[in-house]
Every structure is written in C-alpha cells, then in structure tokens.
Amino acid sequence: MSLPHAILTALLEKPSSGLELTRRFDKSIGYFWSATHQQIYRELGKLEAEGHIRALPSQQPARGQKKSYEVLPAGRAELARWTAASQDPKPYRETLFLRLRAAAAIGTEGVAGIEADLRRHLELHRRQLSEYEEIEQRDFPPGKDSPQDRLQHLILRAGIDLETFWTRWLTHALEEFAELPDQSR
Amino acid sequence: MSLPHAILTALLEKPSSGLELTRRFDKSIGYFWSATHQQIYRELGKLEAEGHIRALPSQQPARGQKKSYEVLPAGRAELARWTAASQDPKPYRETLFLRLRAAAAIGTEGVAGIEADLRRHLELHRRQLSEYEEIEQRDFPPGKDSPQDRLQHLILRAGIDLETFWTRWLTHALEEFAELPDQSR
DNA sequence: ACGGTTTATGCAACTAGTTGCAGAACCAGG
DNA sequence: CCTGGTTCTGCAACTAGTTGCATAAACCGT
Structure with a gap:
C-alpha cells in the first residue's frame, strides 16, 4: 500500500502529469521506491476515483494529451494518516x-x-x-x-x-x- | 524467480519436509529471503513436477503425513546455472x-x-x-x-x-x- | 474411546508489481 | 498536406507474494 502514497508525496511536492511522474520516479523518489509508468497511470486513476487527487482543469482531457493532477485535501489527510501510522520493517529480499x-x-x-x-x-x-x-x-x-x-x-x-x-x-x-x-x- | 532456488539451496543443505522448510525460512535463510508455508508448498509441487526434486520414498505420502524432499541432479544443475547467471541489483523499496x-x-x-x-x-x-x-x-x-x-x-x-x-x-x-x-x- | 490441541499439508482468492502491446495526439522533413 | 517517429496514456495478461481458510492425521489427557 505504498505506491499511492509515493504518488501523493510526489504530487504534493509538485503537480504533474503521468509521464512527468514517471520521469521523477526514475530518479529522486525512485531511488527508494521505483515504479513503472503503467503502475503510475493505474494508481492515478484509482486516486482520482477516491477523491484524493484531481486533474487540473486547465486542459481538456483527451488521449495523447497531457493531463496534470494535484492533491486534494482528502489526499493530503490520507497521506498524513499513512505517514504517522506505525509500520513494521519488511524482511530483506536480497x-x-x-x-x-x-x-x-x-x-x-x-x-x-x-x-x-x-x-x-x-x-x-x-x-x-x-x-x-x-x-x-x-x-x-x-x-x-x-x-x-x-x-x-x-x-x-x-x-x-x-x-x-x-x-x-x-x-x-x-x-x-x-x-x-x-x-x- | 528466486524462491525455487532458495528452496533448492535449503534442501541441498539438508533434505526436509514442507514444514521443516517453513521453520528454516523463519530463521537462517529467512533473514534474507522470507517465505510463508503456502509459498513453499506450492513451489515444492512445481519443483517436483519439473523433476528438480523428489519426495524421499521412505514414507507413503498421505495427508497430515510428513513428506520429505531431496534435490535431484537436475535441480542441482539448475541451481548452479542460476547462481552463476548475472543479475542486476533491484532498486530498494523502503x-x-x-x-x-x-x-x-x-x-x-x-x-x-x-x-x-x-x-x-x-x-x-x-x-x-x-x-x-x-x-x-x-x-x-x-x-x-x-x-x-x-x-x-x-x-x-x-x-x-x-x-x-x-x-x-x-x-x-x-x-x-x-x-x-x-x-x- | 473420546474430544481438544498441535502438526502438517494444501486450495482459493486477493494484492502488488511486471511485461507486452497498442492507440491517439504532436511534431518534423519532404 | 502526409508520413513516420516521438510523446503520452492506457489496457490486458502474467508473475510473485499474502491472507484466510480447510482438512486430516497425530498426540495427549481423561
């Protein structure tokens, strides 16, 4: 359950489109949480459906068209909840x-x-x-x-x-x- | 594709039943490759079907009965192949x-x-x-x-x-x- | 010999992540 | 303009790992 929160964090730092997120996941955040563009698009869809993020209204959403997202208050709250929740370290897989x-x-x-x-x-x-x-x-x-x-x-x-x-x-x-x-x- | 090889290694060190393997994966090997008993049983079935391991013939296989496995030459060869094959380090997920x-x-x-x-x-x-x-x-x-x-x-x-x-x-x-x-x- | 706990094996359904592919817009060169 | 590569978005199918539950034998006290 970490990928959606990784995306929320990235969007909170800077609203972005799917591809921009993909690029940012290739460095920076990706150094400790990697993701492919398919994962990202899927998750963006879910997050939007849940009301955690929304597409910036500036451009009409069409295929092959950049669509940028920003975090809504509900998303920010969910991220704060997740960050504060206690989690056990996962065993290595090396x-x-x-x-x-x-x-x-x-x-x-x-x-x-x-x-x-x-x-x-x-x-x-x-x-x-x-x-x-x-x-x-x-x-x-x-x-x-x-x-x-x-x-x-x-x-x-x-x-x-x-x-x-x-x-x-x-x-x-x-x-x-x-x-x-x-x-x- | 690492779990089967983890199991082959464990069985090579010492032939064991599914539950014994599960216990060994709770320590020792499990420190860097954890697995639940369900993963292990499933994988044992596959490895047997592929001819990489076989059940020790000593006891009849019945439900609720211990069934121990040993590594066959084909399994050992597969393990050697996998060990020597070059693999890229996977990005962290922390x-x-x-x-x-x-x-x-x-x-x-x-x-x-x-x-x-x-x-x-x-x-x-x-x-x-x-x-x-x-x-x-x-x-x-x-x-x-x-x-x-x-x-x-x-x-x-x-x-x-x-x-x-x-x-x-x-x-x-x-x-x-x-x-x-x-x-x- | 009976009923409850522990041991041992396993199925089914689910979640997370990966791979392969495809289609629409957009951009550049002839 | 149209054509062919690049950008951007996305679906579908697959693999790996997790969770919850079922079933049967073995073991153990009464």
Whole structure:
C-alpha cells in the first residue's frame, strides 16, 4: 500500500502529469521506491476515483494529451494518516546473499561462477555512490538547513551510507574469495 | 524467480519436509529471503513436477503425513546455472524513507507523527543486530574457516553491517529531529 | 474411546508489481 | 498536406507474494 502514497508525496511536492511522474520516479523518489509508468497511470486513476487527487482543469482531457493532477485535501489527510501510522520493517529480499549461500551449498563449481558478478555489482554500487555524493554537493551546500532540507538530506545520507555498505562489503567479499584455496574456485 | 532456488539451496543443505522448510525460512535463510508455508508448498509441487526434486520414498505420502524432499541432479544443475547467471541489483523499496519524504512534503503535522515509529524501528534493529552478533559468537569461533564457513560468515557479516547501518542512521535521524524548531514537530 | 490441541499439508482468492502491446495526439522533413 | 517517429496514456495478461481458510492425521489427557 505504498505506491499511492509515493504518488501523493510526489504530487504534493509538485503537480504533474503521468509521464512527468514517471520521469521523477526514475530518479529522486525512485531511488527508494521505483515504479513503472503503467503502475503510475493505474494508481492515478484509482486516486482520482477516491477523491484524493484531481486533474487540473486547465486542459481538456483527451488521449495523447497531457493531463496534470494535484492533491486534494482528502489526499493530503490520507497521506498524513499513512505517514504517522506505525509500520513494521519488511524482511530483506536480497538475491546476492541467496546466491552466495547457494554457491556454498553447491561447492567448487558454484563458487567459481559468482565472482565475476560480485565485481560487476561492486562497480555499479560505486557508481551509485558517487552519483549520490554529487547530488549532496550540488543540493545541500553548508547553508541549506531549513527543516525541509534537513529531512531531505537525511534521506540522501541513508542512500550514501547504504551504498557505502555495499562497496565495503563487496570489496571484503572479493578479498575473501581471493584467499579461498584454488580447488574451491 | 528466486524462491525455487532458495528452496533448492535449503534442501541441498539438508533434505526436509514442507514444514521443516517453513521453520528454516523463519530463521537462517529467512533473514534474507522470507517465505510463508503456502509459498513453499506450492513451489515444492512445481519443483517436483519439473523433476528438480523428489519426495524421499521412505514414507507413503498421505495427508497430515510428513513428506520429505531431496534435490535431484537436475535441480542441482539448475541451481548452479542460476547462481552463476548475472543479475542486476533491484532498486530498494523502503517505506521508511518514503514516509520521511512524505513528512517533509506535508510539513509540521507530518513530521510530528513519525518520530515514535523511528524509535521503535531503532529498537527492532538493535535487537536484530545483537541476535546476529550472538550467532556470530556461537557459530563462527576463530578456528572455523573452511571455505564453506567463510562464505556463510561473509553473509552473516552483511547482515551485521546492514543492521549497524540502520541503528546508526536511525540514531542520527532522531538527533536531527531533536534539533528541528518546535513548530515543525 | 473420546474430544481438544498441535502438526502438517494444501486450495482459493486477493494484492502488488511486471511485461507486452497498442492507440491517439504532436511534431518534423519532404 | 502526409508520413513516420516521438510523446503520452492506457489496457490486458502474467508473475510473485499474502491472507484466510480447510482438512486430516497425530498426540495427549481423561
């Protein structure tokens, strides 16, 4: 039940059309909640039906025509309710750990196959990390510390710390691999 | 397409019945790939139909009767194939970040509601962290460093590091909250 | 031997997310 | 103008995961 609230948040920050939302979900919000355009359009329909958002009246709604939405008071209230409601952390779902465990269970041949992909992941996470660090430099210079900025920065820090975890852990994993006896690789 | 492979791994480590698998998915493997008993039974049926596993012939299969499975060579091969195949990291889906961003967009009332749940999450992650640390003490004493042990330990380290990230970040977040001007809380 | 709890397996329906495709408007070049 | 690519919206079908319930054997105290 998170996607509708992700969309409400995005629309609250700035009224947008479906495609604009899709683009914004490819970065920014999408860093921690991704969505495809089909999900977004479907959800926009539901949210409109429920009276949480409405199409901006400025243009007639026709196919192939931009249709922008804004959040209604009811939508804002629902978002506030959801944000304040207590939620349990969901268990991880991480295939890399699974594959490592599978490799251990299989033995020699299993271990050999996975090393290259670990390297690839390390490279990807390094890239993501430096992307986040650029954003930090650009969007959060020393002076910017309104309550809003502080919260946004906090979220970005989480992204940076997570990517830092990944690069460290993957580096450590590859070192371990290097030390394994040859017949296990 | 990860659940069947998680099950194959578990069965490779030790042939088990559906319920035994369910219990094992509540800990150990479940720390990074959770599954309910219904998912498991369904998947066991599919895996058997595909010839990847088979029921141990020791007991007649009747309702309310334990039925244990073991991995067949075809299943082992499939697991090795999957493990070695390159996979992209999936984008995070983290509601806590989403809720924080929503709180920022809503303003004062939004920020107020979420603080208690951050504290609760911090407590939960602290608990998980110490659980992992106990497992490390118990299962990985200094001497244990066969290739298998090293890989298992590596996975556990990832869990420990992730929980460490969460406790640190949540602590930091709560400190930031404390510094926000009163009308924003 | 009886009735209640626990163990073990499973079906059906639902929710969330993904993939593939298609159709209308809009824009640029001949 | 018309044609062919791009933008924008959307439907339909599929896969993965969740929730609620059913059913039967086993186990256990009386």
